[in-house]
Amino acid sequence: MSRRTIAVLFGGRSLEHDVSVVSGLQILNAVDPELFSPMPVYIDQAMRWWIGDDIWHTEAFKSGGPDRSRLIEVTLSAGFGTSTLSPVGALPAAIGTSSAVPVDAFIPVLHGTFGEDGCVQGLLELGGCAFVGCGVAASAIGMSKRLTKVVAAQAGVPIVPWVSCERSVLDRGSAWLTALPAQVGSALGWPVIVKPCNLGSSAGVSTAASPSELTAAVLRVFEYDVEALIEPFITNRLELNVAVAGLDDAVASVTEMPVTARSSILSFSEKYKRQGRKSIGSSEGMAGALRVLDPDDLPAEMRAQAQTYATTVFKALGCEGISRIDFLINVDTNQLFFNEINTLPGSLAFYLWSAAPHYWTITELLTRLIDRAERLRAMKRGLQRKPPPELRLLS
Amino acid sequence: MSDFWPWLPVITLVQTFLIWQRVLAYLRYFQQEGYEHLRFLRWANIRSLTDPAFWLSIISAFLFLWAPTTALVLFVSGAVILGLGQPDPRHSGKVLLKLTWRATRVLAVSMVFAVSAWIIVTNLYRDTGLRAPLISAAVVFAVLPLVLIAANAALMPYEGAVQRGYEAEAVARVKAVHPFIVGITGSYGKSSTKAMLAHILQFDGPTLAASGSINTLMGITRHIREELVFGHRYMIVEMGAFKTGSIRRLCQLTPPSAGLVTAVGDMHLERFGSLDEIVRAKSELAQAVPPGGWLVANADSPGALQIANAATHCRVLLYGETSAGELATRLENISFSKQGTTFVLRTKDRAYECFTPLLGRPIILNLAGAFTLANALGVDPDIAVAAMRTLKPVSNRLEVVEERGVIWIRDAYNSNQVGFRAALEVVGAMPVARRFLATPGVIELGPMQFDVNRALSREASLVCDSTLIVADTNREAFIAGHREEGREARLVMVANRAEAFRWLRETVKDGDAIILENDLPDLYEHSAGVFWKAGAAS
Numbered sequence: 001m002s003r004r005t006i007a008v009l010f011g012g013r014s015l016e017h018d019v020s021v022v023s024g025l026q027i028l029n030a031v032d033p034e035l036f037s038p039m040p041v042y043i044d045q046a047m048r049w050w051i052g053d054d055i056w057h058t059e060a061f062k063s064g065g066p067d068r069s070r071l072i073e074v075t076l077s078a079g080f081g082t083s084t085l086s087p088v089g090a091l092p093a094a095i096g097t098s099s100a101v102p103v104d105a106f107i108p109v110l111h112g113t114f115g116e117d118g119c120v121q122g123l124l125e126l127g128g129c130a131f132v133g134c135g136v137a138a139s140a141i142g143m144s145k146r147l148t149k150v151v152a153a154q155a156g157v158p159i160v161p162w163v164s165c166e167r168s169v170l171d172r173g174s175a176w177l178t179a180l181p182a183q184v185g186s187a188l189g190w191p192v193i194v195k196p197c198n199l200g201s202s203a204g205v206s207t208a209a210s211p212s213e214l215t216a217a218v219l220r221v222f223e224y225d226v227e228a229l230i231e232p233f234i235t236n237r238l239e240l241n242v243a244v245a246g247l248d249d250a251v252a253s254v255t256e257m258p259v260t261a262r263s264s265i266l267s268f269s270e271k272y273k274r275q276g277r278k279s280i281g282s283s284e285g286m287a288g289a290l291r292v293l294d295p296d297d298l299p300a301e302m303r304a305q306a307q308t309y310a311t312t313v314f315k316a317l318g319c320e321g322i323s324r325i326d327f328l329i330n331v332d333t334n335q336l337f338f339n340e341i342n343t344l345p346g347s348l349a350f351y352l353w354s355a356a357p358h359y360w361t362i363t364e365l366l367t368r369l370i371d372r373a374e375r376l377r378a379m380k381r382g383l384q385r386k387p388p389p390e391l392r393l394l395s
Numbered sequence: 396m397s398d399f400w401p402w403l404p405v406i407t408l409v410q411t412f413l414i415w416q417r418v419l420a421y422l423r424y425f426q427q428e429g430y431e432h433l434r435f436l437r438w439a440n441i442r443s444l445t446d447p448a449f450w451l452s453i454i455s456a457f458l459f460l461w462a463p464t465t466a467l468v469l470f471v472s473g474a475v476i477l478g479l480g481q482p483d484p485r486h487s488g489k490v491l492l493k494l495t496w497r498a499t500r501v502l503a504v505s506m507v508f509a510v511s512a513w514i515i516v517t518n519l520y521r522d523t524g525l526r527a528p529l530i531s532a533a534v535v536f537a538v539l540p541l542v543l544i545a546a547n548a549a550l551m552p553y554e555g556a557v558q559r560g561y562e563a564e565a566v567a568r569v570k571a572v573h574p575f576i577v578g579i580t581g582s583y584g585k586s587s588t589k590a591m592l593a594h595i596l597q598f599d600g601p602t603l604a605a606s607g608s609i610n611t612l613m614g615i616t617r618h619i620r621e622e623l624v625f626g627h628r629y630m631i632v633e634m635g636a637f638k639t640g641s642i643r644r645l646c647q648l649t650p651p652s653a654g655l656v657t658a659v660g661d662m663h664l665e666r667f668g669s670l671d672e673i674v675r676a677k678s679e680l681a682q683a684v685p686p687g688g689w690l691v692a693n694a695d696s697p698g699a700l701q702i703a704n705a706a707t708h709c710r711v712l713l714y715g716e717t718s719a720g721e722l723a724t725r726l727e728n729i730s731f732s733k734q735g736t737t738f739v740l741r742t743k744d745r746a747y748e749c750f751t752p753l754l755g756r757p758i759i760l761n762l763a764g765a766f767t768l769a770n771a772l773g774v775d776p777d778i779a780v781a782a783m784r785t786l787k788p789v790s791n792r793l794e795v796v797e798e799r800g801v802i803w804i805r806d807a808y809n810s811n812q813v814g815f816r817a818a819l820e821v822v823g824a825m826p827v828a829r830r831f832l833a834t835p836g837v838i839e840l841g842p843m844q845f846d847v848n849r850a851l852s853r854e855a856s857l858v859c860d861s862t863l864i865v866a867d868t869n870r871e872a873f874i875a876g877h878r879e880e881g882r883e884a885r886l887v888m889v890a891n892r893a894e895a896f897r898w899l900r901e902t903v904k905d906g907d908a909i910i911l912e913n914d915l916p917d918l919y920e921h922s923a924g925v926f927w928k929a930g931a932a933s
Contacts, residue, residue, distance in 0.1 A: 043625050082487065109791050170599070170778070174775040174777040174778050175776060177781060212750075212781070212784065215781040216781055216782075216784035216785050217785075219598060219778075219781055219782050219784075219785050220785045222598060223597065223785075313755070
């Protein structure tokens with residue numbers, strides 16, 4: 001059997017472009033070469049898609065990105081079910097590599113806006129392509145911290161209360177500068193943590209202990225996002241993350257505790273760069289942060305609870321592929337809260353799978369996910385698409 | 396003689412390689428000088444005669460008279476060693492050579508000129524046999540900076556046409572998008588004021604402002620073509636003046652709807668000749684503001700005030716701290732801490748209590764200017780004040796970084812005496828154990844350079860426990876300044892910044908503070924390795 005072509009999409013125009021490149025190349029190199037023929041597809045900041053031999057290594061992405069003149073720009077061919085990458089401005093076939101490339105399955109490894117939020121997934125759906133990971137609805141809801149909370153709460157998973165503030169308040173004068181702190185003070189108390197509602201990374205996140213700090217924190221969010229989410233800041237807290245893989249059933253991984261989170265929020269650089277090193281190329285995405293896998297001092301019932309909640313949220317959102325679900329523990333009250341979901345976690349959280357008890361390498365896991373993506377596509381294609389007689393108005 | 400001819404291809408190869416390396420080395424400085432011939436020539440001076448490649452050629456050519464084979468072996472091996480020993484300006488050094496399209500064009504044409512020159516001169520001496528390429532090599536290495544200038548001059552008509560095409564495109568884009576354009580000029584603080592104003596205005600509408608200090612016709616043209624899109628409500632343009640008329644040119648590209656003049660002083664005096672000439676050049680912005688438009692100016696700066704007073708056609712708003720006149724915004728009660736600055740902005744109706752993580756009196760004064768203009772444009776002052784809390788210090792502009800108990804005040808991008816004094820004031824206000832300063836002094840001040848640096852040196856000697864004077868450009872002035880205060884013992888002389896860092900790392904302890912003030916461009920640090928790796932030379 002010939003090897004199936006797997007296109008790994010990375011890059012994108014979100015703040016997490018670089019993280020996506022690092023993650024994408026990891027995934028690219030982890031795809032089983034005996035079964036598949038992996039192909040890197042770099043999506044640049046202008047959302048143009050490129051293929052070529054130069055983009056297999058992070059070195060090509062330093063100082064201004066890869067040399068475009070050595071790459072071929074491609075686009076997903078129009079027409080449902082073609083699942084083909086065609087060169088833009090179709091060069092004469094004589095030039096060789098300019099012919100269209102049929103793709104068996106896509107693995108989007110794009111983080112944040114336009115990549116993790118359902119946009120690219122929608123494009124792949126329109127093309128009738130098989131792809132690993134969440135579909136449009138789960139991606140879109142998972143991107144909004146507020147909507148995810150609503151779904152999680154509905155599914156019976158405990159959440160932290162919130163107040164949200166939309167950027168459109170800026171168009172209505174300065175009354176919000178006093179109204180918002182008053183609302184937050186009575187609904188949540190102080191201190192609070194202020195986050196962008198729709199960003200995956202920790203960019204724009206800050207804490208506030210007073211009205212003036214709150215309004216500043218909200219403005220900081222408005223530099224990046226159209227909605228700010230304000231939650232009580234649990235001072236004495238721990239974070240606990242669980243990954244879930246959508247195989248035949250949703251399977252929860254072991255838990256991890258990012259140790260730098262004990263006192264402060266995990267900052268962007270701590271999250272994505274290994275300590276003491278500057279170069280992102282040497283980092284391994286989320287795998288670079290300091291963490292403890294299955295911490296000993298975590299009560300067994302809390303671990304089990306986190307895993308149950310994680311699969312519950314995963315299923316409630318209708319996720320596919322691998323998601324990482326993040327929880328907060330209030331150390332004073334010993335309570336566990338759902339915090340947020342990453343429907344496309346950095347490095348697909350592979351480090352959580354290569355730990356016992358599952359012991360799947362990322363390669364094995366990717367093979368299973370690709371197979372599942374192809375089965376799902378087949379299932380969708382098998383659905384009845386012919387309109388019933390009452391809808392045939394024109395024939 | 397004819398048995399020597401197989402040597403020719405070998406010599407051609409290594410000679411071309413060495414020319415390539417040297418052209419790259421010179422190109423870095425040519426680029427830093429903005430491809431300006433006179434400025435580059437002033438830097439190049441007789442530098443090419445100190446090039447070991449020049450001497451290698453001379454020595455080989457002489458040696459050839461007695462021992463031809465030895466001379467050829469010496470030349471070839473020497474050229475290879477020199478070529479490989481030269482640091483690659485694209486990867487090492489403080490300001491890297493960026494191989495832009497233009498640099499690539501200059502590089503290519505320079506190579507063609509240099510190699511042709513070498514071949515032509517070799518031909519002239521062809522009766523000396525293989526001595527000819529060696530003599531010719533000496534000539535080429537001696538005139539290499541001129542070759543770059545010739546290449547650039549030859550490209551001029553082409554560069555001009557390209558640039559005019561880009562400009563026309565940018566003008567059309569500005570007309571189509573029609574943003575409200577704010578022009579900012581002044582001798583100091585343009586970039587920081589632009590960044591602060593953009594930060595405040597972004598909460599009122601989509602705002603475009605170039606990061607860094609893009610302020611030339613070419614830079615702004617490129618920025619417009621790449622970044623300006625429909626929906627941008629504001630565009631803030633930093634307008635730099637290199638000579639009279641340059642701001643007028645910029646105002647044709649981006650006609651300002653409002654203007655802001657920060658502080659007009661003696662920076663770049665060398666280029667202008669007199670302070671009046673600087674004021675005249677900067678006032679071109681005020682003249683370009685349409686009748687009834689806003690002009691905001693710093694009343695504390697006599698030059699800026701002069702420009703404002705002359706601008707009778709527009710609505711002038713003044714801001715300041717020390718000015719006795721009537722002000723739209725008055726800055727009061729400044730106090731500095733490690734976290735930032737607290738201050739009060741008093742307008743006609745109210746006093747606003749403000750905080751910002753930024754530091755430095757001139758920066759806060761510029762923030763008052765940005766606030767004044769934002770108010771005039773209808774931005775809610777309370778939102779502007781809230782936004783000040785989230786300003787981020789620009790890298791290396793009075794940026795405070797705490798590293799293992801030591802406070803670093805990075806002000807390497809500042810290059811004027813006002814910023815210099817501001818850094819001294821900030822470090823003086825901080826409760827630290829000892830204070831250190833590392834600086835090469837300030838430059839481009841023409842005949843005033845010595846006196847200005849001497850005065851800065853005196854002030855530094857009063858604030859800092861040790862001052863490291865980097866390189867020899869302003870060394871004498873710093874010695875004089877410290878001597879006048881009787882504090883010569885506080886002055887440490889170092890050859891380059893690497894040495895300064897070494898000294899600092901060995902000396903500082905927990906609780907100390909270090910100011911890094913004004914990093915000279917490579918051009919002025921004589922020990923920088925042009926032809927040879929810096930470490931090996933010293």
